[in-house]
Amino acid sequence: MNTQSEVAIQFHKLIEEQRISSVYQPIVSLQDGQVMGYEALTRGPVDSPFHSPLAMFQYAEQQGELYRLERLAREKAIQGSILEHGQQLLFINISSHVLEDPGFIPGKTLEILQQYGLRPSNVVFEITERSSIEDFTLAKKILAHYRTQGYRIAIDDAGAGYSSLQAIAELQPDFIKIDRSLIENIHLNKVKAYILETFVTFAQKMNISLIAEGIEQVEELAKLTQMGVHYAQGFLLGRPSTSVATVQDTHKMTIWQHRNVQGGTMTWHIGELKTPVGVFHTKVQISEVAEFFKKNQEAVGVVIVHENEPRGLVMRDRLFQHLAGQYAFSLYWNRTIDSVMDDSPLIVDELTPVEQVSQMATSRAIHHLYDLVIITSQGKMAGSASIRTILESITNVKMESARVANPLTGLPGNLQINRELNKRLTARVPFHVIYADLDYFKWYNDRFGFQKGDQLIQYMADLMQQAIAFYGTPTDFVGHVGGDDFIAISTSLSPKLLCQEIINRFETGVRMFYEGEEWEYVVDRGGTQVKSEGVTVSLSLVICNCESPISLDYISQTAAQLKKKAKAHQGSIYCFQTIG
Structure with a gap:
């Protein structure tokens, strides 16, 4: 018996005795x-030339046995599956x-x-x-x-x-x-x-x-x-x-x-769109849910829960389709609702961005396209949102952002900045504000021209967002007050590190805007020569503890005082103060 024959025997024995297994990445x-x-990956027996999946599938294709091997691999993948819940x-x-x-x-x-x-x-x-x-x-x-x-x-x-x-x-x-x-x-x-x-x-x-x-x-x-x-x-x-x-x-x-920071748009999470929805336990009878729909004509669906955690979804139209058959009424009426619910609905956390939920919802199978989206808070039932509401909110936000955003950087302008600050103050959750201002920008603009000045403004907008992405949180906000003034609103646990990151990124990158030129003095807005290597950045860090009421005016005044203090120093620097 030659080697080739031995290999063929080993392969057929592998198939007949189902000697392959699956691992999951x-x-x-x-x-x-x-x-x-998880991706299921097929492995052959350790003690054979077919342990490597590449060798095994190549041999199967050469021998015309690819179909049999693939069927067996699918079965093994399903048999050994380690999925932890219905959403995986x-x-x-x-x-x-x-x-x-x-x-x-x-x-x-x-x-x-x-x-x-x-x-x-x-x-x-x-x-x-x-x-x-x-x-x-x-x-x-x-x-x-x-x-x-x-x-x-x-x-x-x-x-x-x-x-x-x-x-x-x-x-x-x-x-x-x-x-x-x-x-x-x-x-x-x-x-x-x-x-x-x-x-x-x-x-x-x-x-x-x-x-x-x-x-x-x-x-x-x-x-x-x-x-x-x-x-x-x-x-x-x-x-x-x-x-x-x-x-x-x-x-x-x-x-x-x-995470990709949505600095150029309003931060908008699905939790802000949640509305109340009918909730029933998994072992409630179908008849009870049907009666609920009859009494509440506006209800398009209900969520099925176990210990306040969503387990499924029942849409009105689909339930009545179940009950419409010749014997369906007597067949289903006294069964429990979990026997007909959709046990793999779209369930998202309240902090998930609306646009991400929209992508997830619209990529569902066509017959589930208009199902409610279930919203949770820390895994517990919080509410639901319809596809119509989600799509309308995205349209409205994009129109609003385009209307009031800064035309140069695309960042939110003063209207959205004030709205974001008011939202934080109302929530009474600690946050901090970083106000950034470029020093000697007018000198730079006059020397290099407005086009290069615009590029420097755009660079500042980019690095603010990058720094927030590195040291901030997913709900942080970057806005463009106007000119060379920017604002960041953050709940980062390291606000001082965030300020230092902004300064480091600015100092590292600003030199490329000088086109190789050097000088000893620049000119300030009053026309006075000041010893400086070029444009610097002054940051005001206002840490809002929110333990007592704070007004927008007070934040603004504090930031202005800190900016004046920062500008009294040479070079890029931040000054901070804790309020509230």
């Missing part, structure tokens, strides 16, 4: 650092050729899912690049069928070749996985960053979520978070395993600090 949200799901997703790899497999039939995967307590809404079919798709018409037809059942689609290895880009255009997936080759050292490679920026913009327009693969460095994680990529996967965040993943607190902090 976490996929982490770059919004909050939580595990959103299981990514299952399938090669493009398997779409033509007669065994890839409707209902077969569903049977296995139901056997192990999962639903189609938990599963994402990840189309890998083992082979390119040859018949897109057939692929779209097959995948459309799976989508109607609630499955989602991901395209793997985007950025690694033309075929994946064609697959994105033809199949319009729910997820795009960005290949490691584009992610590696992205914090050092501007070309890679520009390419990924294009993916981010495209994904936003198409309501597609991006997953960056192969994250191995903290700097890569920080850069991707800043750029607005949705999810990340890699050894840094978790290696493939058979146990539930826990993201390190240090990595969560990196994500939290570098």
Whole structure:
């Protein structure tokens, strides 16, 4: 018996005895650092030439056994699934050729899912690049069928070749996985960053979520978070395993600090749109919910809870469709509501940005597109929001932001600044205000021209937002008072470090605006020569404890006094005072 025959025997024994297993690598949200799901990865027996999945699948394809191996791999992935709750997703790899497999039939995967307590809404079919798709018409037809059942689609290895880009255009997936080759050292490679920026913009327009693969460095994680990529996967965040993943607190902090700050728009969270909604326990009879809908004609849906934690959703129209059949009334009337509820509704925390919720909601299957969005506070039931309310709020906010934003920087102007300050004062939660003013800006403008002056203003706007992203919190705010004056409103635990970060970034970057020129003196607004190397920045830090009432005027007066004190010193500096 030759070696080739031995290998063939080992392979067939592997299939017959189902000697493969699955390990699971976490996929982490770059919004909050939580595990959103897992990719199932197939492994062969340790004591065989097929332990490597690459070797195993290549051999299966050569022998015409790819379909059998892929079916077995799907079953093993579902059997060993370590999903912790109904909102997490299981990514299952399938090669493009398997779409033509007669065994890839409707209902077969569903049977296995139901056997192990999962639903189609938990599963994402990840189309890998083992082979390119040859018949897109057939692929779209097959995948459309799976989508109607609630499955989602991901395209793997985007950025690694033309075929994946064609697959994105033809199949319009729910997820795009960005290949490691584009992610590696992205914090050092501007070309890679520009390419990924294009993916981010495209994904936003198409309501597609991006997953960056192969994250191995903290700097890569920080850069991707800043750029607005949705999810990340890699050894840094978790290696493939058979146990539930826990993201390190240090990595969560990196994500939290570098989240894409919405400095140019009004901060708007879904919790601000929540409205009361009918709530019923999981074991309430269907008849009770039906009676509620009859008495409350304006109610479009109710939330099903257990110990005040949402477990499902029942929409009015869908419930009455259940009860409309010939025998449905007698069949369903006395059953408990959890037997007909949607047990995987969209559930979001109240601090989730409205635009993010909109993307999540509108990427749902068509028959769930107009379902209520359930809003929680620290995991407990808080309210709901309709798609109409969400979309209207986004439109209104964008119109308002465009109307009152500073035309040069796009940052919120005085109307929004005052609104934000009043909101903080009303909440009576400690915060602090940083007022930034450029010194000798008029001298710079006169010497280098208004176009270079505008560029320096825009640079200041950018670095304020970058500093907030690094040392601030997701609810922080950056505004443009006018001219060379800016304001940041933050709840950072390190306000002095935030001020120092602004100064450091300014001092590091301002030199590039001097075009290599040097001087000993500049001219202040009064026409007096002052010894200085150039433009500096003065910061007023007003720390508001909110233990006693504070007015907007008092904050403004305190900031003005601190600015005068800062400007009396040479160089970039901050002065601070605690009030309230």
